[in-house]
Amino acid sequence: MTQIKKDTSLRKAILQAAVTGKLISTVVEPASAVVEPAETTIETGRQLLDRIIEERNKKLLEETKRNHTDLQISTKSAGKKSDLRSKSQICVTKKELPPITEEEIPFEIPENWCWCRWGELSDSIQYGYNAPAKESGRIKMVRITDIQNGKVEWENVPFCEISDEDVITYKLRKNDILFARTGGTVGKSFLVDEELKDAVFAGYLIRTQYDFEKLNPKYMKLFMESQLYWDQLKNGTIATAQPNCNGQTLSKMIVPLPPLAVQNAIVSKLEQVLPLVDAYENAVLQKELLKGALKDNVKKAILQEAVQGKLVPQIAGEGSAKDLLAEIKKNHTDLQISTKSAGKKSVTKKELPPITEDEIPFEIPENWCWCRLGDLIYNNGQKTPDKKFSYIDIGSIDNINQKLNEKENLILPEKAPSRARKIVKKGDIIYSTVRPYLHNMCIIDKDFSEDPIASTGFAVMSCCDAIYNKFLFYYLLSPTFDNYANDTENAKGVAYPAINDDKLYKGLVPLPPLAEQKRIVAAIEQLLPLCEKLGA
Template sequence: MTKHLHIDTQAMRAKILDLAIQGKLTDQRAEDGNAQDLLKDIQAEKEKLIKEQQIKKEKPLPEIEADEIPFEIPKNWMWARWGTLSISIKYGYNTSAQKDGKIKMVRISDIQNNQVNWDSVPFCNIPKEEITQYLLRKNDILFARTGGTVGKSYLVSEVPENVVYAGYLIRTRYSEKLSPQYLKYFMESDLYWSQLKKGTTTTAQPNCNAKTLGKMVLPLPPLAEQKRIADKVATLFAQLDAIDKAYEEYRELQQTMKAKLLDLAVQGKLTDQREEDGNARDLLKEIQAEKEKLIKEKQIKKEKPLPEITEEEKTFDIPENWMWVRLGEMILNHIGGGTPDKSNEAYWNGDIPWMSVKDVHQDSMYADRTIDSITPAGLENSSSNLIEANRLIVVMRMAVGRAVINKLPVAINQDLRALFFRDNVTQEYILRIFKILKFETSGMTVKGIKLWVLLNTPIPLPPLAEQKRIVAKLDELLPLCNVPGVYSKEK
């Protein structure tokens, strides 16, 4: 039996940080000295800066209580508060971003993946006499104090020009007797985030102030060991980054292989063509005869004839017993949907599964459940339609072109369209084609596909028997492209 490898790189990063700040990732050395002497040096430095009036004297922070200490640390380490180690903790300057101005201003949104794209940082207008106190220096740490990113931190690794920081950020500056990277790693640890959560208030949005940050406790090693810890963590993280990169490259290879198989399949190169299959022209005649019958019986409406397929639209050669057809020629009928009134509780949480875009996943062939459900009243009092099981449902807005076959009756919303085929068309074959189709979309904010674009889409149509062989062959080959095991990483 093949064993599957479970690699959760994000969990491994969290464990590495936990071990690091407990002193279990590095050795303790007598020549490092101890953290008590280090703290005395930092306090002496702060006293000197206070006398020189470069920083203000602050109220003493409370002693660290026993119940604040979450784990044991090495003997030459000590527990300290963030505010004790900081030379200053200062809020940013409150002003709006400008295209032009006196100086650039870093905002929370400019910090992505622990990096700042300095070229895109906006300007601001700030009085000249106030600039100095808000200037960023290398090794400052910025802290997001509000909103959805509260607690996110950024170690300033470079300052290419004079830059200030915005009001929703807090700048912490500390002694050169501390390792900036060690402090940054602490601000990524579970210990940091657990303390932040306790100190965060929630009103309209989460908020954490400088007082909470200053009271945080952290394990303090001697400087030499701080540097060893930072180096060790960086080395291990680099190895995990390499795993992430290799996985992403493999994922890309997977997708390339899958796309190639699908390309070969719809060109008739994955299966053999057999004389006994007949040809797709007879199949199309049967579909057209069925549509005429349904029109006469007034079960469906007659639609405008679709244009002939041009040679330019035939993007590759297909076998002689296949033919190029427009999707609309193959469809007997198509139905849209709608959404019941969200404010009416009587329409929701009923027994009827209600499908929306979020229920149609890119890598899925079938849908056997939905997130939401509606009541018969919700169905009756909306433009939603109940679609019987085993119909091909296509996304028309947002995730345009995604498609699944529903395995249970569902009501659909307005962003979806159900397609109905005759039984001489294998829906799984059409579904495979949707995986590689590129649609012309429209819309400024929300992309969508117009119905006529969908119906006019040219596709290669094999005889029914070969459609089934193609699906069977893809079902056999596509799983071989999948990554074995389970993989997880931070997004």
């Protein structure tokens, strides 16, 4: 079934409206209804920014005087490093941030807002604590993987060994914002919205702290969900095998800063609206999932009815499948003398075991019979490519529609993958024996510009003359055979379960007479397009 993702376009649009000043009126009334006229003017974003910077600089100056040192210069006295030097090694240095240029500004904001850089708003941008995770201990250490759906899954958070002094430095506090700085989750953020006991944050996270009497922490967090944030993150991310974004990149991000009263109003509005958006998105997702599940289940039901002889009536004059199977086995016996040389028809030389009553999964019509897959097919052998060829690998198949991709993968013999060995002909069924639940299978139904060769990851099945390849193909897609191929006794392996050819060819097939096979396929191909409309 096609994987369906939640449509978050409405959420993104609302967040965009929030950070551009279009979600609410930019004129926010003071909290008190009885005020003097002079008090009705709220502080602008620029005034707020100036006050944040001024008061932070005042604190830094007081701290400098108190510790007799500068935050950016290590002490050289007695060859020792001061406590503040230790802190400076884990914090992003307060470097002079560049002015914001016109080219950087992506959209207009209200007059009483202002543009600023993240580093101008933050008191600190700090890297996490590096230590091995422990199963038990005194202090928990939050990692990237512990943050799921905007929450910390505390039952999964490990412990770490850490000194009391470092606990003070790395302890998580209410209103801290954590930011994942590396790997596939780079940019994911988390707002600490509760007072925590004995928890620090791990090395692949960055913590940002603010004066939250002057900034609404929820506004800062919503900015980290906006498209503006993600666009800047993408531009500043170092593209390596493990993408990462450092503290300096975060510090230089531009942020639209509204007055505090406007921040509070935006957050209040979003707290009303976003739960409704979540409910709407979940309802749409559930509807799409139900439609997809319905289509998938109806398709399975059609195929299952077909292979049990319930989709079309049996006609006595079409003969018996037992006679048909006897003729097929006689032809197979003649093919046993095949050689291993390329291009020759080949059938398995292993004797297939007789079918027992315990193996039979359901009853079939009287003129049908049970047989094994290996009784009905042969293959065209293998060869090492000696000229330019059209390579069919797993990626060559559209496994939603069970069709070959239109584009051919043409390869010169000297560049042939080691798995390019199996000869295929038009009309053959190819079936991926690796992860068979993905249904990477199709009928070779077109001509190629160069001779096709398939990967050894496929079982290649050419049908005997009395077998309609489309009937066998639909049976291989049916729930009965799907369950057989993916049974843990048959498909070995965890990450990449695979069924080998011997197991595959021992699979049972319910065999109708040839004329009925064709009638069944015609009925299936009438019904499946109707099934597709269920998901429209």
